[in-house]
Amino acid sequence: AQSVTQLDSQVPVFEEAPVELRCNYSSSVSVYLFWYVQYPNQGLQLLLKYLSGSTLVKGINGFEAEFNKSQTSFHLRKPSVHISDTAEYFCAVRDAGGTSYGKLTFGQGTILTVHP
Amino acid sequence: DAGVIQSPRHEVTEMGQEVTLRCKPISGHDYLFWYRQTMMRGLELLIYFNNNVPIDDSGMPEDRFSAKMPNASFSTLKIQPSEPRDSAVYFCASSSTGQETQYFGPGTRLLVL
Numbered sequence: 724a725q726s727v728t729q730l731d732s733q734v735p736v737f738e739e740a741p742v743e744l745r746c747n748y749s750s751s752v753s754v755y756l757f758w759y760v761q762y763p764n765q766g767l768q769l770l771l772k773y774l775s776g777s778t779l780v781k782g783i784n785g786f787e788a789e790f791n792k793s794q795t796s797f798h799l800r801k802p803s804v805h806i807s808d809t810a811e812y813f814c815a816v817r818d819a820g821g822t823s824y825g826k827l828t829f830g831q832g833t834i835l836t837v838h839p
Numbered sequence: 840d841a842g843v844i845q846s847p848r849h850e851v852t853e854m855g856q857e858v859t860l861r862c863k864p865i866s867g868h869d870y871l872f873w874y875r876q877t878m879m880r881g882l883e884l885l886i887y888f889n890n891n892v893p894i895d896d897s898g899m900p901e902d903r904f905s906a907k908m909p910n911a912s913f914s915t916l917k918i919q920p921s922e923p924r925d926s927a928v929y930f931c932a933s934s935s936t937g938q939e940t941q942y943f944g945p946g947t948r949l950l951v952l
Contacts, residue, residue, distance in 0.1 A: 755939060766843070766930055766943030767882075774939060813882065825870050825934055825941065826895060829882040 725750040725816045729830035736804055737838050744799040744833045746814030753819040756797040757827065758788055761811045770812070773797065774819075784808070809837045841865075843944035845931050851950045857919040860947045863912055864933030872941060873906055873916050874930040882930075888914065921951045
């Protein structure tokens with residue numbers, strides 16, 4: 724079984740500042756990793772995903788994440804945030820094996836608040 | 840594409856009543872997922888279907904919960920009888936084999952009094 728820990732429940736930041744949202748996972752097998760974003764009163768939307776290949780993954784809205792297997796981390800970063808980035812961000816993991824397609828385990832979420 | 844459609848968007852009911860939540864996945868998607876989101880437990884996978892067949896229902900909390908997918912374009916999640924602790928936002932998501940991206944609906948906010 725997998726588990727995901729998002730180390731910060733809330734991250735306040737000023738507009739145009741850089742931000743990092745931290746995610747650590749636990750698994751005994753190879754994994755796929757995801758970041759989803761949830762804007763108020765909406766469903767989740769995929770930001771980016773790591774399946775294989777380059778450990779630096781670029782996503783939508785200028786976000787990127789780096790897979791670090793030795794540290795079992797998948798931190799999300801953005802060099803300069805905007806007010807519109809205010810949302811809740813979820814890290815998710817799933818077993819890379821074919822028998823558990825789609826069975827994601829989500830972290831508890833990090834609320835990013837961007838202040839003017 | 841219209842995206843994943845869920846109805847109703849909001850539901851208020853009294854304890855003991857039956858509640859039915861509905862979902863229409865994106866056309867052509869062969870996977871459908873039901874999630875529950877609460878402050879205490881976060882986002883939990885309840886059940887998912889592949890080609891209308893339930894694959895894993897280990898997240899369904901108890902026998903009061905049931906889900907069906909009679910065809911590729913419709914699924915229901917039923918709670919009978921409902922209890923106040925079932926109050927949550929219920930999301931439906933769909934995906935296509937090999938896509939590794941789940942598309943979420945806007946959710947149904949359920950309040951059981």
